[in-house]
Amino acid sequence: xxxxxKIREVGPRDGFQNEPERIATDDKVRLIEMLAATxxxxxxxxxxxxxxxxxxxxxxxxxxxxxxxxxxVSVSVLVPNERGLDGALGHRDKIDEINVFLSAxxxxxxxxxxxSVAESLAGLExxxxxxxxxxxxxxxxxxxxxxxxxxxDVDPARVFEIGARLAAAGAVEVGFGDTxxxxxxxxxxEFFGRAQEKLPGVELTAHFHNTRGQGxxxxxxALEAGCDxxxxxxxxxxxxxxxxxxxGNIATEDLVSMLHEMGIETGIDLDALLAAAREAQxxxxxxxxxxxxxxxxxxxxxxxxxxxxLGTKRNS
Amino acid sequence: xxxxxKIREVGPRDGFQNEPERIATDDKVRLIEMLAATxxxxxxxxxxxxxxxxxxxxxxxxxxxxxxxxxxVSVSVLVPNERGLDGALGHRDKIDEINVFLSAxxxxxxxxxxxSVAESLAGLExxxxxxxxxxxxxxxxxxxxxxxxxxxDVDPARVFEIGARLAAAGAVEVGFGDTxxxxxxxxxxEFFGRAQEKLPGVELTAHFHNTRGQGxxxxxxALEAGCDxxxxxxxxxxxxxxxxxxxGNIATEDLVSMLHEMGIETGIDLDALLAAAREAQxxxxxxxxxxxxxxxxxxxxxxxxxxxxLGTKRNS
Numbered sequence: 001x002x003x004x005x006k007i008r009e010v011g012p013r014d015g016f017q018n019e020p021e022r023i024a025t026d027d028k029v030r031l032i033e034m035l036a037a038t039x040x041x042x043x044x045x046x047x048x049x050x051x052x053x054x055x056x057x058x059x060x061x062x063x064x065x066x067x068x069x070x071x072x073v074s075v076s077v078l079v080p081n082e083r084g085l086d087g088a089l090g091h092r093d094k095i096d097e098i099n100v101f102l103s104a105x106x107x108x109x110x111x112x113x114x115x116s117v118a119e120s121l122a123g124l125e126x127x128x129x130x131x132x133x134x135x136x137x138x139x140x141x142x143x144x145x146x147x148x149x150x151x152x153d154v155d156p157a158r159v160f161e162i163g164a165r166l167a168a169a170g171a172v173e174v175g176f177g178d179t180x181x182x183x184x185x186x187x188x189x190e191f192f193g194r195a196q197e198k199l200p201g202v203e204l205t206a207h208f209h210n211t212r213g214q215g216x217x218x219x220x221x222a223l224e225a226g227c228d229x230x231x232x233x234x235x236x237x238x239x240x241x242x243x244x245x246x247x248g249n250i251a252t253e254d255l256v257s258m259l260h261e262m263g264i265e266t267g268i269d270l271d272a273l274l275a276a277a278r279e280a281q282x283x284x285x286x287x288x289x290x291x292x293x294x295x296x297x298x299x300x301x302x303x304x305x306x307x308x309x310l311g312t313k314r315n316s
Numbered sequence: 317x318x319x320x321x322k323i324r325e326v327g328p329r330d331g332f333q334n335e336p337e338r339i340a341t342d343d344k345v346r347l348i349e350m351l352a353a354t355x356x357x358x359x360x361x362x363x364x365x366x367x368x369x370x371x372x373x374x375x376x377x378x379x380x381x382x383x384x385x386x387x388x389v390s391v392s393v394l395v396p397n398e399r400g401l402d403g404a405l406g407h408r409d410k411i412d413e414i415n416v417f418l419s420a421x422x423x424x425x426x427x428x429x430x431x432s433v434a435e436s437l438a439g440l441e442x443x444x445x446x447x448x449x450x451x452x453x454x455x456x457x458x459x460x461x462x463x464x465x466x467x468x469d470v471d472p473a474r475v476f477e478i479g480a481r482l483a484a485a486g487a488v489e490v491g492f493g494d495t496x497x498x499x500x501x502x503x504x505x506e507f508f509g510r511a512q513e514k515l516p517g518v519e520l521t522a523h524f525h526n527t528r529g530q531g532x533x534x535x536x537x538a539l540e541a542g543c544d545x546x547x548x549x550x551x552x553x554x555x556x557x558x559x560x561x562x563x564g565n566i567a568t569e570d571l572v573s574m575l576h577e578m579g580i581e582t583g584i585d586l587d588a589l590l591a592a593a594r595e596a597q598x599x600x601x602x603x604x605x606x607x608x609x610x611x612x613x614x615x616x617x618x619x620x621x622x623x624x625x626l627g628t629k630r631n632s
Contacts, residue, residue, distance in 0.1 A: 106624045118627030152618040161626060181607075182614050184577035185536050210529070212614070213570035213607035214577075217532040220501050246611045254529035261500035261530075291497075291529035295562045298498050298528070302468040308422045310477060311434025 002228040004265040008042035008205070009035055009252055011280070012063075013078050015237025017047065017056050018248070019284065025059045027283045029066045034276040035234060036069040039267045040252075043069065044099060044231075047078035048087030064091040076139070080113065085127050089134060098131050100124045100171070101141040104159045105148035108179065112143070121162065125169040132170035140166030141175035141207065146191065147182030149242055156191055160198040173203040175231060178218065180242045181211020185221035192225035205229040208250050209239050210289075215250035216258050223264070230255060235277040236289035251290035253277055261298055270297050318544040320581040324358035324521070325351055325568055327596070328379075329394050331553025333363065333372050334564070335600065341375045343599045345382045350592040351550060352385040355583045356568075359385065360415060360547075363394035364403030380407040392455070396429065401443050405450060414447050416440045416487070417457040420475045421464035424495065428459070437478065441485040448486035456482030457491035457523065462507065463498030465558055472507055476514040489519040491547060494534065496558045497527020501537035508541035521545040524566050525555050526605075531566035532574050539580070546571060551593040552605035567606035569593055577614055586613050 012032050016023050028046075036043055045067065051058035060077070069075055076097035079085045088095055102120035103109035109117050128138050144151075145159045163174040176195070183191075188206070195204050206222045206229070208215045219230060232252040233239065239248015256268050270292075277293045328348050332339050352359055361383065367374035376393070385391055392413035395401045404411055418436035419425035425433050444454050460467075461475045479490040492507070499507075504522070511520050522538045522545070524531045535546060548568040549555065555564015572584050586608075593609045 116624050116627075118625060121626055147614070147616070149615075150619055151623070152616045155623075158623060158626075165626065181611060182616075184574060184614075186578040211607060211611045212573045213526070213567060214532050214574045216530050217536045217574060220533045220536050243611065247607055251529060257528045258500060258530045258533060262502045291527060291563055295497060295527045295559065298463070298500075299465075300463070300468045300498075303466055307467070307471075307474060308432050309434060310437055310474075310481065311432075 001223050002226070002264065004228070005223070005259060006042060006229045007040060007252065007255065007266055007268065008044060008076070008231045009040050009234060010044040010231050010249065011035070011233040011235065011237045011252070013044040013047050013057070014239060014249060015233045015235065017054055018238040018240060019056055022056045022058070023283060025062050025066070028059070028063050031276060031280055031283065032063070032067050033069070034272070034279060036067070036073050038272040038276060039269050040073065041267055042074045042076065044076045044078060047080070048084035049080055060087065061090070064094050067094070069094070074137070079127060081123055082127055082130070085131055092134065095136065097137040097139060099139045099141055099175070100127055101143060102162070103143040103148070103179070104154050104162055105144045105151045107150035108144045108148050111150070117162070121165055124166065128166065128170035137173070138171045139173040139175055139205065140171035141177055143177040143179045145176035146178040146187060147180065149180045156194060160195060163195070163199050163202065167199060167202045171202070173205055173229070174199060175205035175207050177207040178209050179240070181209040181214070181247070183208065183218050184214065185217050188218045188221040189225045192222050192227045196226060203229055205231060207231040210236070210247040210250045211242070216254060219250070219255060219258070234273060235280045235293065237280065247289055251277070251292065253290050253292040257292045257297060317539050318542070318580065320544070321539070321575060322358060322545045323356060323568065323571065323582055323584065324360060324392070324547045325356050325550060326360040326547050326565065327351070327549040327551065327553045327568070329360040329363050329373070330555060330565060331549045331551065333370055334554040334556060335372055338372045338374070339599060341378050341382070344375070344379050347592060347596055347599065348379070348383050349385070350588070350595060352383070352389050354588040354592060355585050356389065357583055358390045358392065360392045360394060363396070364400035365396055376403065377406070380410050383410070385410070390453070395443060397439055398443055398446070401447055408450065411452065413453040413455060415455045415457055415491070416443055416482075417459060418478070419459040419464070419495070420470050420478055421460045421467045423466035424460045424464050427466070433478070437481055440482065444482065444486035453489075454487045455489040455491055455521065456487035457493055459493040459495045461492035462494040462503060463496065465496045472510060476511060479511070479515050479518065483515060483518045487518070489521055489545070490515060491521035491523050493523040494525050495556070497525040497530070497563070499524065499534050500530065501533050504534045504537040505541045508538050508543045512542060519545055521547060523547040526552070526563040526566045527558070532570060535566070535571060535574070550589060551596045551609065553596065563605055567593075567608065569606050569608040573608045573613060
């Protein structure tokens with residue numbers, strides 16, 4: 001298994017976007033800066049989307065103008081189309097990467113962006129070409145990679161074909177989203193094994209949801225298949241939970257806790273990350289779904305009486 | 317990996333015991349009978365403990381007298397000592413198994429049962445001897461097998477030594493409890509590999525908690541190490557959550573959902589199990605922590621428009 005992984009924190013985009021109320025820009029800036037100081041290396045900060053469709057992210061310009069993020073953190077924004085890219089390019093000094101997205105399944109893509117998959121692909125190819133020419137690193141994320149809530153099973157061959165198209169257009173990284181938590185560890189292991197063959201030289205990223213509690217089991221399966229890049233959200237925020245009330249994204253702090261316990265390096269200070277998640281909890285005024293936010297990091301230190309002898313064997 | 321696993325549902329004991337209010341006996345009987353009709357094969361029904369210490373289970377006699385459970389379900393009760401065994405033997409016609417328990421670490425055992433580990437072992441050896449003589453199948457559960465909240469790391473050699481003592485005294489099954497969710501998948505895989513060498517011929521059972529969200533990842537690791545026996549609690553009830561508010565036991569329905577998705581057989585009808593968990597939710601008047609109770613089983617069936625063509629390559 002790998003001894004270090006890359007984690008992209010997507011909470012400030014994916015999480016904040018899914019809140020019913022728009023979070024105050026001051027709070028966003030403070031939370032983003034807390035995250036950026038945890039040692040994480042990739043941070044999706046916001047998205048350039050239509051303010052009338054996603055008012056929660058209407059302050060993307062102001063957020064990007066104000067946040068101070070250490071040089072070593074790779075900052076990305078999600079862009080849905082060329083207009084989004086134009087918005088992002090207005091902050092070229094602050095942004096290192098863009099993330100584009102579409103779904104593998106027609107009905108999910110139609111519900112999400114009101115286009116066919118072919119139309120999305122054609123549009124994103126243009127976005128990726130322009131972004132690459134501007135020197136931006138590009139990731140393409142494929143939603144419903146492991147199953148679709150409308151169409152059931154999704155053929156991995158179709159997902160890899162879309163991934164190859166995104167890579168050919170300029171994406172150096174392709175992310176696979178388990179949008180409604182349909183993936184299982186057997187499927188994940190096989191999927192990432194095949195993905196490495198089908199998309200050689202492309203960085204492959206797993207974006208799991210914890211919809212049925214199996215998010216970290218899928219992470220383990222992906223690790224076993226050689227995947228070393230993950231996306232997650234602090235406080236378990238966001239992820240467009242389906243059905244409503246379900247869990248969406250895996251919590252970054254639960255992911256980091258498990259990886260560190262397994263001896264896998266992330267660069268992240270778990271206590272600093274927990275402080276950021278607790279601050280988000282305080283800003284939002286409700287308990288978040290993350291587990292480690294309640295339990296804290298595992299404490300291995302001996303703190304009480306030592307182990308005693310087991311005594312005499314009575315039956316043997 | 318194994319193609320079938322055994323699951324012991326512990327909710328009616330471990331779950332009901334940890335509720336702040338005692339659940340009405342009528343409700344217990346109904347929930348136990350719903351569980352017993354799901355196809356599960358092992359069911360821990362109650363415990364014979366002191367009513368002044370654990371009033372939640374003071375109706376153990378009445379519950380056992382009243383429940384009607386299909387012959388093919390192996391019914392167990394938890395017994396802490398000889399007095400508990402006497403209580404259980406009053407229902408010899410209803411009971412197939414007993415579960416006894418102690419902790420691997422001195423401070424946890426002292427906190428839990430006010431005895432040293434040596435004293436507990438000596439007492440349980442007598443209980444196991446008597447129960448075996450009565451024809452009862454016996455499981456010994458070792459709490460804090462993967463770490464102790466007071467003493468930090470726990471040496472697996474000590475856990476296996478305790479397991480060997482329990483086995484020598486009559487336990488045909490030894491369960492390993494991750495009492496406060498300190499286990500990680502690397503540790504679990506190594507642990508079960510070694511346990512099989514150290515305890516040949518003994519059935520080895522994993523009892524994980526989801527304290528840091530990693531419960532099902534630990535299940536996956538245990539499966540990979542050849543473990544095929546698990547304990548869990550419907551609705552994610554119980555498990556003495558540490559710290560308060562944390563998650564305890566893994567939810568049986570989340571476990572079953574993952575296993576079925578992986579093609580591993582459990583004998584359990586997931587929809588019937590979800591109905592029992594939802595009935596518990598209704599009895600307790602609050603949302604339970606299980607994920608699948610919200611999300612439902614994964615639906616693989618195609619239900620909408622078919623996949624369309626991806627269109628022409630624009631960049632390649």
